[in-house]
Amino acid sequence: MKIISYNILRGGQFEAGNRLGQILAFLKSEELDIICLNECDYFQANHNAILRAFEQELGMRSVCHATPSGTCLVLLFRDELQLKNVSSFDRFLFHGMIVADLVYKTCDFRLILTHLNPYSAELRLMESQILAQMALRHERVLIAGDFNSISPEFSVDFTQFKPTFQARSTHADGTADCRALTNLFRQGYYDLWSKFHTVEDEKIQGSYPTPLGDKNIQYPHPVRIDFILGSQNFLQACTRCDIVQNEGLSQTSDHYPVLAEFAL
Numbered sequence: 001m002k003i004i005s006y007n008i009l010r011g012g013q014f015e016a017g018n019r020l021g022q023i024l025a026f027l028k029s030e031e032l033d034i035i036c037l038n039e040c041d042y043f044q045a046n047h048n049a050i051l052r053a054f055e056q057e058l059g060m061r062s063v064c065h066a067t068p069s070g071t072c073l074v075l076l077f078r079d080e081l082q083l084k085n086v087s088s089f090d091r092f093l094f095h096g097m098i099v100a101d102l103v104y105k106t107c108d109f110r111l112i113l114t115h116l117n118p119y120s121a122e123l124r125l126m127e128s129q130i131l132a133q134m135a136l137r138h139e140r141v142l143i144a145g146d147f148n149s150i151s152p153e154f155s156v157d158f159t160q161f162k163p164t165f166q167a168r169s170t171h172a173d174g175t176a177d178c179r180a181l182t183n184l185f186r187q188g189y190y191d192l193w194s195k196f197h198t199v200e201d202e203k204i205q206g207s208y209p210t211p212l213g214d215k216n217i218q219y220p221h222p223v224r225i226d227f228i229l230g231s232q233n234f235l236q237a238c239t240r241c242d243i244v245q246n247e248g249l250s251q252t253s254d255h256y257p258v259l260a261e262f263a264l
Contacts (some may be wrong), residue, residue, distance in 0.1 A: 011041030067096035
């Protein structure tokens with residue numbers, strides 16, 4: 001099973017030009033089973049016109065959640081997967097959350113698509129606690145999305161970073177606030193990327209920002225804030241997890257996507 005998590009920046013068209021064609025071309029090339037998208041602004045507009053185009057081009061079914069922040073969450077999956085149940089949540093969640101119970105072959109699991117608060121570490125922690133409550137209700141769980149937080153295993157000198165990024169990512173003393181991810185790790189969910197990479201790879205395989213629109217100018221290096229987390233059984237089944245980087249993707253969004261594969 002092959003899954004990707006990708007923040008496509010303002011619906012793929014409302015900042016840095018229309019990039020929807022590039023996004024679709026990349027997603028089609030990867031032959032994915034599940035696609036988790038953040039910032040799908042206006043996908044539901046004009047009777048779901050963009051959402052239906054994605055379904056048709058990718059040959060997938062979808063779930064779209066219009067969030068309080070205005071940036072939709074979109075989950076796409078192949079017909080081979082059975083959707084047993086799906087819910088979406090807004091309460092206390094700035095960007096919302098999709099919780100889907102799926103079956104792939106004989107493996108039933110829960111997939112949570114999330115996008116944690118970009119402005120406040122305190123609110124990210126609260127959202128992480130809500131997320132954990134939904135995850136702990138199932139034995140097999142994948143959690144994918146933009147966490148707006150670095151891993152607690154990675155040390156960053158935020159004084160070199162853009163002031164607004166520094167403000168949202170640190171405590172009052174300037175140290176990194178990683179509590180949202182630390183909470184999920186404590187609950188038994190694993191950073192699948194870390195199974196295949198070392199801390200030294202962090203600066204090379206950062207997911208944000210890309211060079212699109214010169215967003216990377218005030219960052220000494222990219223940081224990894226997009227994750228696919230898994231329960232112990234998914235950690236064991238995972239055969240690959242990477243931040244996908246290439247020249248084309250550096251101009252497709254301000255985030256690079258996270259891709260994971262599983263032997264199920």
